[in-house]
Structures are given as structure tokens and as C-alpha cells.
Amino acid sequence: MNFNSTAEGSQNSRTTVEFGRTHVVRPKGRHQATIVWLHGLGDKGSSWSQLLESLPLPNVKWICPTAPTRPVSLFGGFPCTAWFDAQDISEDAPDDLQGLDASAAHVANLLSTEPADIKLGIGGFSMGAATALYSATCHIFGLYANRNPYLINLSCVIGLSGWLPCSRMLRNRTERSNEIVRRAASLPILLCHGSGDDVVAYKHGENSARILSSAGFQNLTFRSYGGLGHYTIPEEMDEFCRWLAARLGLQGS
Numbered sequence: 001m002n003f004n005s006t007a008e009g010s011q012n013s014r015t016t017v018e019f020g021r022t023h024v025v026r027p028k029g030r031h032q033a034t035i036v037w038l039h040g041l042g043d044k045g046s047s048w049s050q051l052l053e054s055l056p057l058p059n060v061k062w063i064c065p066t067a068p069t070r071p072v073s074l075f076g077g078f079p080c081t082a083w084f085d086a087q088d089i090s091e092d093a094p095d096d097l098q099g100l101d102a103s104a105a106h107v108a109n110l111l112s113t114e115p116a117d118i119k120l121g122i123g124g125f126s127m128g129a130a131t132a133l134y135s136a137t138c139h140i141f142g143l144y145a146n147r148n149p150y151l152i153n154l155s156c157v158i159g160l161s162g163w164l165p166c167s168r169m170l171r172n173r174t175e176r177s178n179e180i181v182r183r184a185a186s187l188p189i190l191l192c193h194g195s196g197d198d199v200v201a202y203k204h205g206e207n208s209a210r211i212l213s214s215a216g217f218q219n220l221t222f223r224s225y226g227g228l229g230h231y232t233i234p235e236e237m238d239e240f241c242r243w244l245a246a247r248l249g250l251q252g253s
Helices: 046-053 097-111 127-141 167-172 178-186 202-214 234-248
Strands: 003-006 016-019 023-025 033-038 060-064 069-072 078-081 119-125 156-160 189-194 220-225
Touching: 016 097, 023 046, 033 097, 033 127, 033 234, 046 060, 097 119, 097 127, 119 127, 119 234, 127 156, 127 178, 127 189, 127 202, 156 234, 167 202, 189 202, 189 234, 202 220, 220 234
Parallel strands: 033 060, 033 119, 119 156, 156 189, 189 220
Antiparallel strands: 003 016, 023 060, 069 078
């Protein structure tokens, strides 16, 4: 599937972003949850679909979209698949709010047609994890950065080897209604990071977890893996499966 998405999240609502192919891994058992999984910088959705299909999570439907191809400042403007433009990989880098909003809106659109009784989640690796965490902040405030409404009710967010974009915006938003506090406290988040990561340094994962916790995300689990680089290992994926099954109450996992 190819999508031309006029994203709710764009500062200019007429901006059209062309997303690549979306791969869907259908549940082998009774459908209980749908999770959109977001790949890393320069990758594509199909790269993750095979691994996700092999996980012992028969009640989960996985949706693996492909990011738009865009010039990336980190690579001197060289175009590659990216959920947003990154000038640097850290939680203090300048934020491409228009790109983040467009990708978060595309993910929300993919989840919007799921049945009402299905639990919804977003996860990702590296830049995909960053986009998933940005969606978590949209969820608690009920708004994108441009103030358009964010309407998806998330049940979980997972970030592997990633970082939190827009951390300054999260810290600076001092208004905290009871509903915002409740959403932040109740949203389960799993962050995993390798201490040997030479692409997204471990300190960025650790700092992101600290900032999220201080912003009220009380149901956050941070797991570190000694010596792990910028990739996944079976130990990490086992933890991921156990956490997901427990948090979503999945059967037969």
C-alpha cells in the first residue's frame, strides 16, 4: 500500500507527504491488539515485518509503514527514508515539528480504522522509536504540536535504541489538567537501549527516560543491555514480548 497523506500534523494543512509501502502482519490467533511499528533512518517497513511475524505474540496485528524519502540534514541533505528531518541525534537537537506531526498523523490514521475493542500501540527502532515517543506526548495532551486534535487512545508505546524528540516542549508545557496527568501516568512505555550503541548514544536513551518520568510518565520501564550496539538481540526481544503480553493482557502468548 502506498499513501499520500495530507497530515493533520502539518503546520501547513495543504502539505502532502508521500509515504512508502506499508506491510501488515496479521495475527495468527484471536486479534486483541494492533501495533504500528516504525523503522529506523534509511530503512523500510518490510525490514521489520519478518522479525515481528516470528515473535510469540499470536494476538497482535503489526502494521509496518515506510517513511517518506526526504533530505536529511544529518546526512548533509542526502535524501533517504526518514520520519522527520534530523539535524542531530539527541533529545536536545532542533525539532522538525512539521515532519514529526505529519508522521504521527500518518500513524494515527493507520490505527483509526481498527475495531473499537482492539488495544492500540506504537513502537519503533531508533528514529522510529523517537516518532513513537513523540506520539506518546501527542496522546497525553490530546494535541499535535500545531494544536490539531490527536484522537487515538494508545495502550502502549515501545522504543528500542531511540530518543525523545521535543523534550524541551514537553518540559515547558506547564499546564497539567487532571486528564493529562491521568493519561501520562497510565500509559505503559518500554524503553530499551544498549550501552554500546554508537549511533544513538546510551546517554540519550537514559536522558529520555528521565525526562519522560519527570513529566509524569510513571508507568515507564527502562532496560539497558551491556555492550549492545545499535541493533536488537534475542534477549531484548524476549523482554519486549513478555512486557507487551503482560501490559496488554494478551492471551496465548
